[in-house]
Amino acid sequence: MTEPNLTQPETQDQPANPFRNLRELVDYVSGRALPILTAEEGRVTESIPFPFLGIVGQHEMKLALLLGLINPNIGGILLIGPRGTAKTTAVRSLLGLLPQVVRSTCFYGCTPEDIEIGGLDAVCPDCAKKYGEGKPLTAPDKVRLIELPLNARLDDVVGTIDERAALHERMRVRRGILAQADLNLLYIDEINLLSDDIVDSILDASAQGSYTVRRGPVVASYRSRFVLIGSMNPEEGRLRPQILDRFGLRVIVRGLENIEERLEAYRRVQAYLSNPRQMIGQFTDEMEAAAAEIRIARERVRKVAIPDRVANPAIELVQRMGIDSLRAEITWFESARAYTAADGREEVEISDLAEVAPMALRLRRSHFMNEYFKGQIGEEKELSTLLDSFRKPRPRKKATRKK
Numbered sequence: 001m002t003e004p005n006l007t008q009p010e011t012q013d014q015p016a017n018p019f020r021n022l023r024e025l026v027d028y029v030s031g032r033a034l035p036i037l038t039a040e041e042g043r044v045t046e047s048i049p050f051p052f053l054g055i056v057g058q059h060e061m062k063l064a065l066l067l068g069l070i071n072p073n074i075g076g077i078l079l080i081g082p083r084g085t086a087k088t089t090a091v092r093s094l095l096g097l098l099p100q101v102v103r104s105t106c107f108y109g110c111t112p113e114d115i116e117i118g119g120l121d122a123v124c125p126d127c128a129k130k131y132g133e134g135k136p137l138t139a140p141d142k143v144r145l146i147e148l149p150l151n152a153r154l155d156d157v158v159g160t161i162d163e164r165a166a167l168h169e170r171m172r173v174r175r176g177i178l179a180q181a182d183l184n185l186l187y188i189d190e191i192n193l194l195s196d197d198i199v200d201s202i203l204d205a206s207a208q209g210s211y212t213v214r215r216g217p218v219v220a221s222y223r224s225r226f227v228l229i230g231s232m233n234p235e236e237g238r239l240r241p242q243i244l245d246r247f248g249l250r251v252i253v254r255g256l257e258n259i260e261e262r263l264e265a266y267r268r269v270q271a272y273l274s275n276p277r278q279m280i281g282q283f284t285d286e287m288e289a290a291a292a293e294i295r296i297a298r299e300r301v302r303k304v305a306i307p308d309r310v311a312n313p314a315i316e317l318v319q320r321m322g323i324d325s326l327r328a329e330i331t332w333f334e335s336a337r338a339y340t341a342a343d344g345r346e347e348v349e350i351s352d353l354a355e356v357a358p359m360a361l362r363l364r365r366s367h368f369m370n371e372y373f374k375g376q377i378g379e380e381k382e383l384s385t386l387l388d389s390f391r392k393p394r395p396r397k398k399a400t401r402k403k
């Protein structure tokens with residue numbers, strides 16, 4: 001019999017093995033958070049995650065996460081559902097699919113753009129020297145998954161000033177989790193349990209793609225372009241409506257309803273527990289193919305356009321739903337562009353918009369936000385009726401002529 005493989009080699013970036021025992025491994029797989037996090041910084045999770053494609057069912061959740069990888073402009077993804085519905089597993093399983101980006105090689109995050117904007121003083125002395133010698137300040141690197149610890153303080157998130165440290169402004173600020181999250185995925189489990197000031201600072205940075213730390217005379221700005229993924233269990237506390245609105249896509253994650261699916265999910269978890277490498281090996285080819293598709297779609301999405309004949313009726317639908325927030329159509333269009341790119345095309349069709357509409361448009365109206373799930377079923381039905389007529393071209397009204 002093969003022993004479950006609970007040990008993994010430590011790497012420079014990863015301080016500790018996330019599994020200390022089998023119970024934690026089981027919890028990990030069942031989608032529960034493992035709070036072995038330091039308050040110092042978000043943990044970079046680089047273990048051997050459950051293969052993304054091995055997750056049974058949960059079509060919408062998987063689609064939303066993939067769209068987020070393809071087009072970071074969709075503005076974040078919120079997974080809403082009870083415990084044990086594979087939310088955390090799904091997010092961590094993205095590790096096998098993450099594309100590459102070009103990022104700063106410096107601890108302080110200095111980039112050539114900093115120099116273009118602010119001159120050599122805008123970067124640390126090491127980088128200023130490198131730049132002068134014509135050496136690169138950036139290198140290709142994998143997108144990472146940064147998890148925000150639930151016990152994070154505001155200083156951990158935005159960074160703090162080191163009063164004793166030296167001279168150079170950039171070196172006086174201890175980088176926070178938001179700076180580490182630049183060009184990465186930032187995952188916040190149980191976002192509804194975080195304090196308001198932390199959530200606000202994260203959402204502001206997410207919207208602007210940067211943030212500034214001010215402490216007395218010291219001011220430092222950081223890039224913070226990340227795909228925000230939040231998850232929450234509505235039974236454990238509500239999320240302020242204005243926060244809900246700021247997530248691009250909202251996915252309602254329910255338990256698997258089909259008995260066969262549940263059994264298959266159980267079997268895969270069993271296989272993963274008893275021999276994770278072998279289980280993952282069964283999905284390697286597909287995972288590599290999916291990762292390649294994502295890379296191609298990320299390039300293609302820049303070229304994808306939405307013609308007026310498609311955009312106009314979509315905006316009309318948003319208005320008919322009584323949604324005021326402009327974020328509705330921004331998110332809807334951006335996710336449809338990602339969907340179209342994933343399908344290998346460069347022009348968004350009505351059917352692309354219809355496919356991603358529920359994720360982008362649900363829980364947008366203020367009275368629904370206040371009521372959360374209460375109105376959810378009615379809204380889904382209404383939305384699907386509207387989408388039915390949206391898919392079909394509208395019959396033209398016959399001109400009525402008087403004799």
Ligand SMILES: [Zn+2]
Binds near residue numbers: 109
């Ligand atoms: Zn530097």
